[in-house]
Amino acid sequence: MTYLELDDVSVTYRIASGEVPAVRGVSLTLDAGAALGVAGESGSGKSTLAMALLRLLPRSAGVGGRILLDGEDVLTMKWGRLRAVRWAEASIVFQGAQHGLNPVRRIGDQIAEPLLVHGLARPEQARGRVAELLEQVGLPTWRARSYPHELSGGQRQRVMIAMALACSPRLIIADEPTTALDVMVQAQVLTLIKQLVADNGISLIMISHDLSVLADVCDQLAVMYAGRLVEHGPARDVFHDARHPYSQALAAAFPTVGDPASRLAPRGLGGDPPDPMRLPTGCSFHPRCPVALEECPTLDVELWPAGPGRRAACVHVREQAPAGTKGETS
Amino acid sequence: MTETQASAEPAAAAGRSTLLEARDLHVEFAARGRRARAVDGVNLAIGAGEIVALVGESGCGKTTLARTLLGLERPTSGSVRYGGTELSYRGRALKSYRREVQLVLQDPMGSLNPRQTVYEAVAEGPRIHGLPDEKEVVASALARAGLRPPERFFLRYPHELSGGQRQRVVIAGALALDPKVLVADEPVASLDASVRGEILALLLRLRDELGLSALVVTHDLGLAWNIADRVAVMYLGRIVESGPVEQVLTAPRHPYTQALLSVLPESPERVVLTGEPPDPTRIPGGCRFHARCQVLASGRAAEAGVDGRCRSESPAVLPAVPAAQAACHFAQVAGTDA
Numbered sequence: 001m002t003y004l005e006l007d008d009v010s011v012t013y014r015i016a017s018g019e020v021p022a023v024r025g026v027s028l029t030l031d032a033g034a035a036l037g038v039a040g041e042s043g044s045g046k047s048t049l050a051m052a053l054l055r056l057l058p059r060s061a062g063v064g065g066r067i068l069l070d071g072e073d074v075l076t077m078k079w080g081r082l083r084a085v086r087w088a089e090a091s092i093v094f095q096g097a098q099h100g101l102n103p104v105r106r107i108g109d110q111i112a113e114p115l116l117v118h119g120l121a122r123p124e125q126a127r128g129r130v131a132e133l134l135e136q137v138g139l140p141t142w143r144a145r146s147y148p149h150e151l152s153g154g155q156r157q158r159v160m161i162a163m164a165l166a167c168s169p170r171l172i173i174a175d176e177p178t179t180a181l182d183v184m185v186q187a188q189v190l191t192l193i194k195q196l197v198a199d200n201g202i203s204l205i206m207i208s209h210d211l212s213v214l215a216d217v218c219d220q221l222a223v224m225y226a227g228r229l230v231e232h233g234p235a236r237d238v239f240h241d242a243r244h245p246y247s248q249a250l251a252a253a254f255p256t257v258g259d260p261a262s263r264l265a266p267r268g269l270g271g272d273p274p275d276p277m278r279l280p281t282g283c284s285f286h287p288r289c290p291v292a293l294e295e296c297p298t299l300d301v302e303l304w305p306a307g308p309g310r311r312a313a314c315v316h317v318r319e320q321a322p323a324g325t326k327g328e329t330s
Numbered sequence: 331m332t333e334t335q336a337s338a339e340p341a342a343a344a345g346r347s348t349l350l351e352a353r354d355l356h357v358e359f360a361a362r363g364r365r366a367r368a369v370d371g372v373n374l375a376i377g378a379g380e381i382v383a384l385v386g387e388s389g390c391g392k393t394t395l396a397r398t399l400l401g402l403e404r405p406t407s408g409s410v411r412y413g414g415t416e417l418s419y420r421g422r423a424l425k426s427y428r429r430e431v432q433l434v435l436q437d438p439m440g441s442l443n444p445r446q447t448v449y450e451a452v453a454e455g456p457r458i459h460g461l462p463d464e465k466e467v468v469a470s471a472l473a474r475a476g477l478r479p480p481e482r483f484f485l486r487y488p489h490e491l492s493g494g495q496r497q498r499v500v501i502a503g504a505l506a507l508d509p510k511v512l513v514a515d516e517p518v519a520s521l522d523a524s525v526r527g528e529i530l531a532l533l534l535r536l537r538d539e540l541g542l543s544a545l546v547v548t549h550d551l552g553l554a555w556n557i558a559d560r561v562a563v564m565y566l567g568r569i570v571e572s573g574p575v576e577q578v579l580t581a582p583r584h585p586y587t588q589a590l591l592s593v594l595p596e597s598p599e600r601v602v603l604t605g606e607p608p609d610p611t612r613i614p615g616g617c618r619f620h621a622r623c624q625v626l627a628s629g630r631a632a633e634a635g636v637d638g639r640c641r642s643e644s645p646a647v648l649p650a651v652p653a654a655q656a657a658c659h660f661a662q663v664a665g666t667d668a
């Protein structure tokens with residue numbers, strides 16, 4: 001059952017020197033209880049897209065299209081309803097847990113805040129719920145009395161996850177939840193997220209530039225480049241057998257230890273991510289593309305079917321698409 | 331995927347002469363009224379033209395070890411040796427040492443002055459050392475770091491550059507002094523995935539073309555696999571396992587290395603260690619890893635009859651040899667199939 005549906009979503013920032021198209025016509029669906037990974041590098045629009053889901057963007061951002069959360073369009077919601085939806089229906093775990101917590105308030109009070117604000121618990125009940133949440137994320141209950149500086153990076157990220165879980169949301173959006181963490185702590189946090197999502201039937205959207213992490217946690221993978229969705233499909237397929245040359249480069253950027261092909265052979269892409277104000281013509285990826293064709297600088301390729309449950313926006317995929325199928329205009 | 335770089339050099343360090351070396355190095359700090367043993371007995375040698383990856387979690391002492399090798403930190407005991415002679419901490423000697431061994435910082439946004447042009451940033455080192463033909467030196471350093479044509483970058487400011495270009499400027503600043511060794515602390519941690527490969531390929535090319543040695547400090551085992559000849563795994567102030575990358579990363583012998591590798595995505599069986607790296611002000615007795623050790627916890631150490639030693643006897647400090655070795659009682663009795 002579809003829980004979240006993005007229909008031709010676009011986000012444009014208006015700044016003094018013009019308009020910056022950050023997200024350009026993204027259409028995606030997420031089933032209840034499923035996990036979607038969104039990959040891309042800085043400037044690809046992945047974080048903007050996540051913020052747009054709960055209308056957390058500044059006023060200078062114009063959002064177009066439809067964002068249906070359980071059938072209800074987030075973009076046309078009244079403020080009161082939107083307030084209820086944030087935290088209670090869907091919550092966000094931001095990157096950089098160091099800055100997401102108030103340094104002068106105790107952990108327990110911060111976790112209890114959404115509960116109290118949303119009237120889901122009276123102050124005397126809140127303490128019990130906080131203890132329960134801390135236990136769920138693997139922290140001892142006495143930590144409720146600690147201040148953020150007394151916790152390590154991994155513990156603070158656990159607190160952020162406890163806050164996101166506080167109002168029993170149906171969707172959690174995790175924006176680079178493990179970026180600043182060590183490998184071992186990252187593994188602890190990812191294991192925790194996977195287990196919480198599975199145990200509680202929560203839907204998950206996880207954002208990262210590390211395809212290997214996303215492939216590990218998510219069922220579906222969406223790859224963004226210059227504000228567009230360039231590839232989408234089952235996570236393992238996209239990671240191991242990417243169809244779009246950009247997804248291939250992203251997958252190769254994090255080598256598998258023990259793979260002889262990547263030994264003493266780091267792989268990356270030439271060039272830099274494009275400036276959204278000066279997007280290349282045609283396919284925005286063509287200046288960096290190792291397999292670009294003559295028509296790529298003029299041809300803006302839409303998403304084409306690329307195997308079971310898969311789509312990719314590349315002229316090479318279009319050529320291989322079975323006759324009679326059509327691309328999606330975006 | 332435009333840059334695929336295969337190294338012509340054989341990975342083994344056997345034939346290389348030692349260039350930079352840490353001998354029985356200890357570095358201690360005062361921390362909240364206690365002594366923190368950040369580096370607690372380390373032997374490490376970097377050969378000419380060799381890339382060594384120093385891996386470990388935050389707080390394991392890897393950055394302190396790198397800073398001490400650069401002469402930025404003084405050892406409490408033990409010594410840093412370069413080209414066979416002990417590092418002197420007198421002003422002039424240290425200055426000439428720093429021409430030979432250069433630091434490449436992580437996060438180029440933080441390490442470049444936003445009000446300095448690329449030219450000024452790269453020329454700073456040559457000016458301090460009074461090198462002649464400054465303009466030529468800067469241009470050739472930029473070109474070697476892959477910023478071509480260099481003149482186009484002279485008057486640019488850091489904010490006008492992309493992340494990958496900024497990291498290249500930082501590397502050019504180090505190359506301007508014609509060093510023999512680069513010490514790079516997390517050189518790609520703040521870079522985008524697609525740019526990362528390019529910077530790593532650059533480090534490999536510098537080694538192949540200029541014969542540069544490098545110590546790359548990182549928590550990323552994939553990076554070690556990508557560019558290093560040898561890897562040293564550090565835990566709580568000590569190197570617990572070291573050796574050729576192929577051997578250590580495909581057949582790790584120390585339980586800590588095994589755990590680190592097991593949590594990489596795609597690995598079949600995970601050993602997620604509980605807790606975070608313990609405190610260098612309270613290094614546990616016995617083997618410093620025993621409290622978190624999965625081999626001890628599972629009873630395999632007891633079967634091998636070493637559990638008593640794990641809890642009471644610290645494994646000997648590893649010598650600075652190129653061959654694979656692990657500081658673990660269990661690995662020593664169990665052979666390679668630990």
